[in-house]
Amino acid sequence: MNHEPFFTVTGLTAGYGGPDILRGVEFSSAPGLITGILGANGSGKTTLLKAVCGLLPHGGQSLLEGCDLGTLPPRQLARRCAYIPQRSGIGIDISVLDVVLMGYNPHLGLLERPTAQMKETARRALALTGLAGREEENYQTLSEGQKQLCILARTLVSGAQLLLLDEPESALDFQLRYRMLHLLRRWVHQERRAVLAALHDPMLALSCCDRLLILEGGKTLAVLSPACDPLPDLETALSAIYGPVSLTACPGRDGRRHLVMLSEEREEDEPWNL
Template identity: 35%
Template sequence: MTPPVPAVEVRDLRISLDGVPILTGIDLAVAAGEWVTVIGPNGAGKSTLLRAVGGLLPAPDAVRLFGTPLGALRRRERARVVATVAQSPVVPPGMAVLDYVLLGRNPYIAPLGRESVADLAVVHEVLGRLDLAGFSTRELATLSGGERQRVFLARALAQGATLLLLDEPTSALDIGHQQEVLELVDQLRRTHGLTVLATMHDLSIAGEYADRMVLLAAGRIAASGTPEQVLTEDLLAHHYRAHVRVIPGPHGPLVLPTRPTPPPLS
């Protein structure tokens, strides 16, 4: 029986920026419908990995999406397959929320054409799901950081891609909206077969939602496996230089930062 084609397949990915090696020999496969979260200390190469998978950095021979080499996909074809939520997307000045989310429908609109009734219906549905229906006419610049983050996610979901790349998707959200956004993404993954490749700093939240985790350190994969296999006190202490306790939770390991024991006073 032929094994299923991975949604993402990365082989010997090497990325250098300004002559500095960032990723050195990354091998990674993400199954269709899987949620994989990449963690690691600052500068480990997490965002660079997502940008390469999304076609924003040159790596056409090292990345395949659903069996097709990245370099063989035209820009509009790639946009129908993969949608990215970056940490700090560029927003045109003066743009309203509805118009920004409609940009996610561009891969389906003919050149010089206009959005259809179906395109608008998709956008309004996504805005409603993310509790943004009342913000349609607001300019993005007037929104809070958390509200803007939900709008960025709305544009990606409106794109209708089967692979979602999330680069720190909850960094600007309060805890309530963090849970709402991640629950929505997970619901879409389960009901629509969405594949998720994410980076996250909050290790406890990452462990609750990921099927599998990848720990990057110094541009290489230091560990890969289930959250229970990757979120260990020894691995986190070594690669993050952090003092933590890891305790079992109902949906995954919970990582608790702890103060180091001070040396005794002499």
């Protein structure tokens, strides 16, 4: 695998009109990698994703194969970078299939309609995410987790090289969380692609991400490789955001190292009274 920088962020600053929330964030990713973002609430995870995809004014640069994403017109940016927020924002009655077909919008001309081949590819994407047979249902009738999977299917057909996800696991059960990450792993390996995902669940991040970007106070605290970094280094970085933790390495049936994280917080000796 080519590990030359594919996606690079340098000096990224951003906020919401007040003091900057991001303050000089820097990291890079090679193609074929899933990078998870971990940090305490308010550390800048969502702000980072919004800045990269142009939803927030920002300083610094986000380069994808040498192209500054901040200089691209919205239509060109949408062809290269796809963003999945925590909530889809779709508030109208629309079929599940039509939601997925939205992924082709940046590639279609004015009044141009999706082709039969595009519709077939969209149906296959829905099948991959576990929504086969739901194509003609109203998107609004899906559960929040199913809506998230539908939006993922939309992204799979979009042709984007960089996928940004904001806590995609928040509405999914245990099985669907891992199905989603396995789908993303297959997706990034098909072509020159990368995934950047803000995750709420550190165990999922440790198990499924190639690299971890640790944010603290809007800055890059550490960039970790769960598969090979020494456990003490991982524990030190994770303890900075989660409090004292310990990690145990467990061999999986696939031969890979899997990590289990335990909290080492101790109860106070004094009774807890309101």
